[in-house]
Amino acid sequence: MxxxxxxxxxxxxxxxxxxxxxxxxxxxxxxxxxxxxxxxxxxxxxxxxxxxxxxxxxxxxxxxxxxxxxxxxxxxxxxxxxxxxxxxxxxxxxxxxxxxxxxxxxxxxxxxxxxxxxxxxxxxxxxxxxxxxxxxxxxxxxxxxxxxxxxxxxxxxxxxxxxxxxxxxxxxxxCGFSTGYGAAIKTAKVRPGSTCAVFGLGGVGLSVVIGCKSAGASKIIGIDINKDKFPAAQELGATECISPLDFKKPINEVVFDMTDGKGVDYSFEVIGHTDTLIAALASCNMNYGTSIIVGAPPSGTEITISPTLVFTGRTWKGCIFGSLKSKDDIPKLVSDFMAKKFCxxxxxxxxxxxxxxxxxxxxxxxxxxxxxxxxxxxxxxxxx
CATH class of the missing domain: 3.90.180.10 (Medium-chain alcohol dehydrogenases, catalytic domain)
Structure with missing residues (x-):
């Protein structure tokens, strides 16, 4: 009926x-x-x-x-x-x-x-x-x-x-896949051969990893305090995974150490916490690095940073839904999935x-x- x-x-x-x-x-x-x-x-x-x-x-x-x-x-x-x-x-x-x-x-x-x-x-x-x-x-x-x-x-x-x-x-x-994948592909426009750091390895963070790999990044550092997420991150394209709890120094300094003192080309904050937002920004190259805010911050959250973090040339950028135009891009992503371009x-x-x-x-x-x-x-x- x-x-x-x-x-x-x-x-x-x-x-x-x-x-x-x-x-x-x-x-x-x-x-x-x-x-x-x-x-x-x-x-x-x-x-x-x-x-x-x-x-x-x-x-x-x-x-x-x-x-x-x-x-x-x-x-x-x-x-x-x-x-x-x-x-x-x-x-x-x-x-x-x-x-x-x-x-x-x-x-x-x-x-x-x-x-x-x-x-x-x-x-x-x-x-x-x-x-x-x-x-x-x-x-x-x-x-x-x-x-x-x-x-x-x-x-x-x-x-x-x-x-x-x-x-x-x-x-x-x-939501989740498109937000993360789009953040890498469309918002950041990750370049082949570039270096990336992803803060937060939940569903959206792992989708960022997929996007970075699809774009041809040579190094993808996954960062999370929950090490149980590392195997999935590495399966999807993370070249290495680290936990901030394993280091005495700030995690952005660790990222600089892992990139010969340069910092990554692109960093992604996929948690929504003020401390990790600043750490992600400070992890990318001080001159040409780009940091993308992907995680939704709590209502009313405010943040204070030193102007020197962006004065030297860093780009700090946010995105909603991976910068995708929903009605145009979602059917295309489904078609890409059906064509086995990602899993x-x-x-x-x-x-x-x-x-x-x-x-x-x-x-x-x-x-x-x-x-x-x-x-x-x-x-x-x-x-x-």
């Missing part, structure tokens, strides 16, 4: 307030309005940014359905939607691409005016939510909310992908049924997972 045009009751993980466990409850998902699509999620990853909202480090409006790294199938479309149809495989986009604002029209820009992250509203363009629980509205998260069996997105926040793509893998392209399997350490979402967060916080992928419905649930 068709569900088009009807309210759908389904399971979703609702966060009622910060610093409390997520509750998997029944919600109602309204039909899509004009220029919107309703998506049946098949898989979603658990990203550190979701956890930052739960801990209160990133401020959002509650109650909220988190999740922004998903993949699914279009269930129905609203009025005036011509670019999607029921049955299309899609990835919801946490960074929209409206194609009309000045940012979208700028070749190097990707932070569309429709982004809902820095001054979050948690509602659709018309100011209302498509989610309700027990008759009360629930906010969405960065235009996606993939911790739900069904979600509704504006067409600006949806990308159609290869019909043969395995959704339980390419869901990572919805996502090493990034997925756990596969769990959606009901075990809190277990997935516990694995993330304990440093035991790189990416946990949650599967919905009747999908096969296995632990990798």
């Amino acid at each position: 068709s569900t088009a045009g009807k309210v759908i009751k389904c399971k979703a993980a609702v966060a009622w307030e910060p610093k409390k466990p997520i509750s998997v409850v029944e919600i109602e998902v309204a039909p899509p309005k004009a220029h919107e699509v309703r998506i049946k999620l098949v898989a979603t990853g658990i990203c550190r940014t979701d956890d930052h909202v739960l801990t209160g480090e990133i401020k959002m409006n509650f109650p909220i359905i988190l999740g922004h790294e998903g993949a699914g199938i279009v269930e129905s479309v609203g009025e005036s939607v011509t670019s999607f149809k029921p049955g299309d495989k899609v990835i919801p986009l946490c960074v929209p691409q409206c194609g009309k604002c000045s940012v979208c029209k700028t070749p190097e820009g990707n932070m569309c005016d429709k982004i809902d992250f820095f001054e979050p509203r948690g509602v659709m363009y018309d100011g209302t939510s498509r989610f309700t629980c027990k008759g009360k509205p629930v906010h969405n998260f960065v235009c996606t909310s993939t911790f739900s069996e069904y979600t509704v997105c504006h067409v600006d926040s949806v990308a159609k992908i290869d019909a043969a793509a395995p959704l339980e893998k390419v869901c990572l392209i919805g 996502l399997d090493p990034l997925i350490t756990h596969i769990l049924p959606f009901d075990k979402i809190n277990e997935g967060f516990e694995l993330l916080r304990a440093g035991k997972s790189i990416r946990t992928v949650l599967l919905f419905g009747d999908e096969k649930h296995t632990r990798k």
Whole structure:
């Protein structure tokens, strides 16, 4: 029986307030309005940014359905939607691409005016939510909310992908992989033969490693206090891995020692901590080095640095979503994955049924997972 045009009751993980466990409850998902699509999620990853909202480090409006790294199938479309149809495989986009604002029209820009992250509203363009629980509205998260069996997105926040793509893998392209890979390939524009240092070897950091290797970097130094992440980093392209806890001197001095006193050409901070942001900047060459901020810093964070760190010529640059233009670049990345230009399997350490979402967060916080992928419905649930 068709569900088009009807309210759908389904399971979703609702966060009622910060610093409390997520509750998997029944919600109602309204039909899509004009220029919107309703998506049946098949898989979603658990990203550190979701956890930052739960801990209160990133401020959002509650109650909220988190999740922004998903993949699914279009269930129905609203009025005036011509670019999607029921049955299309899609990835919801946490960074929209409206194609009309000045940012979208700028070749190097990707932070569309429709982004809902820095001054979050948690509602659709018309100011209302498509989610309700027990008759009360629930906010969405960065235009996606993939911790739900069904979600509704504006067409600006949806990308159609290869019909043969395995959704339980390419869901990572919805955020973590694209953010890291894009930071190396598009933001930094890593050159062949260059040297790189990656601070933080979680799912995004490892994706930076993949990007650096793809770009032809000759030395890729992985840096993390959790040595359990080193084997995966080396498998994906890190030439060596170090822990700051093994040294008495500052880690930026260690990096200089490892590069004959020159510092790396490119450094990437993929954690979001002020101390590692400064260490990453200080690790790159003082004249022509470039340091990229990839990790999302907590709301309200401030940082103080010596001007000499940049006065000599260093470039300090941030990026959202790896500087990728979402609707244009995500389908291309999925095609590259299908063409075996990179592998996502090493990034997925756990596969769990959606009901075990809190277990997935516990694995993330304990440093035991790189990416946990949650599967919905009747999908096969296995632990990798």
